[in-house]
Amino acid sequence: MQDRQALVSNARTSILKGSKSFAAASHLFDTVTRERxxxxxxxxxxxxxxxxxxxxxxxxxxxxxxxxxxxLVREKTALAFAGKDTGDFAFDALGLVARETGLTFAMAQAVIDGFALDAVEWQPQTEADLMRYCWHVAGAVGVMMAVVMGVSPDDDDTLDRACDLGLAFQLSNIVRDIEEDSAAGRCYIPREWLAPAGFAPGAQMRPEHRPALTRIVGRMCEAAQVHECSARIGAARLKGRQRWAILSAAGIYGAIAREVARRGERAWDHRVFVSNGRKLGFIASAAWAALRPVPRHCVEAAKARKFSRQSLIALSDRDGVPKCT
Incomplete structure (x- = not known):
């Protein structure tokens, strides 16, 4: 098993390669939080x-x-929480940060259950299904991230807000990546939204469906905005530099969904991205926002949230996770 310094170094390389937006925001954390x-x-x-x-x-x-x-992922994750050498630096990194912060195996299992949905080529039938998927692959990560930043596992409301940030991020990713997902045979738009528009999963990128697709995506962008506003309420409870980092990330990822909505039918002509200059702008504006109360319009917008962490956990418990065979 690698020592802490080596694990941190490899983890830094991973985030720089895998998520430039998140890597940029992470540098706003204090050293200990950033490494974790x-x-x-x-x-x-x-x-x-x-x-x-x-x-x-x-x-x-x-x-x-x-x-x-x-x-294999489940096995190595279990080994990591047991404090054993996994043979993979990323799983050893999880074991290390879990020991330092109190992350639990159940938290990690919630994320892995999202991977299980993709592994069986699962597609959402309803809006609730969509949000359940977003909970597993991103909301649950938001909860883990909050614990890493020092939020108590018993602080349910703040963890709910952390989940909301993950939900907002994932909805932004989905609307941006519809064309790429379609090419890979995946569709995360609920069937109950597609049917009234007159097409089924797999046909969403046909030119004749672009107007209807744009309207559907607009709903998802609005939901992303609602959850982003809810997350900003929770961010106000964090320490100064943590609040700055989270608000920066919220601004950067929120810009993705807003740009998709702005482009309308041309949203997938070219992949939406946030330039380095705009990222710096969001980081600067987040520094000011971190010093001020949550804007009233954001508090009001958050009241439109239809799904909470607790309701999504209940949904998942009820429906279970499909078995991958």
Missing amino acids: VWLLYAWCRRADDIVDAQDHGGALGDQAGAAERLA
């Missing part, structure tokens, strides 16, 4: 890559053998 965030990210990225047979979120590889890859 990198360690957690390394596990999230590596586990996702193993299940999807990809490299740092790149093109999907051959999806045959997904069950075995998912089992």
Whole structure:
């Protein structure tokens, strides 16, 4: 097992390669928090890559053998929480940050259950299904991130807000990546939204469906905004530099969904991204926002939230996780 310095160094390399936006925001944390965030990210990225047979979120590889890859992730994660050498720096990094912060195996299992949904090529039937997926693959990560930043596992409301930030991030990713997901045979738009528009999963990128797709995506962008506003309420409870980092990340990722909505039918002509200059702008504005109360319009917007962490956990408990065979 590598020592802490080596694990942190490898984790830093992973986040720089896998998420330039998150890497930029992470530098606003104090040193200890920043390193712990990198360690957690390394596990999230590596586990996702193993299940999807990809490299740092790149093109999907051959999806045959997904069950075995998912089992490997579960096995190595369990070893990490048991304090044993996993043979993979990213899982060792998880074990280290768990020992330092109090992350639990159950928290990690919630994230892995999201990987399991992708492994069986699961598609949402309803809006609730969509939000349940977002909970597993990103909301649960937000909860882990909050604990890494020192939020008590018993502070349910702040953890709910941390979950909301993850939900907002994932919705932004989904609306940006619709074309890429479609090319890979994946569709995260609920069937109950597609049916009234007159098309099924797999046909969403056809030119004749672009107007209807744009309206559907607009709903997802609005939901992302609601959850981002809710997350800003929780961010106000964090320490100064942590609040600055989270507000920076919220601004950067929020800009993705807002740009998709602004482009309308042309949203997928070119992949939406946030330039380095705009990232610096969001970081600067977040420094000011971190010193001020949460804007009233944001507090009001957050009241439109339809799904909370607790309701999504209940949904997942009720429906279970499909078995990958």
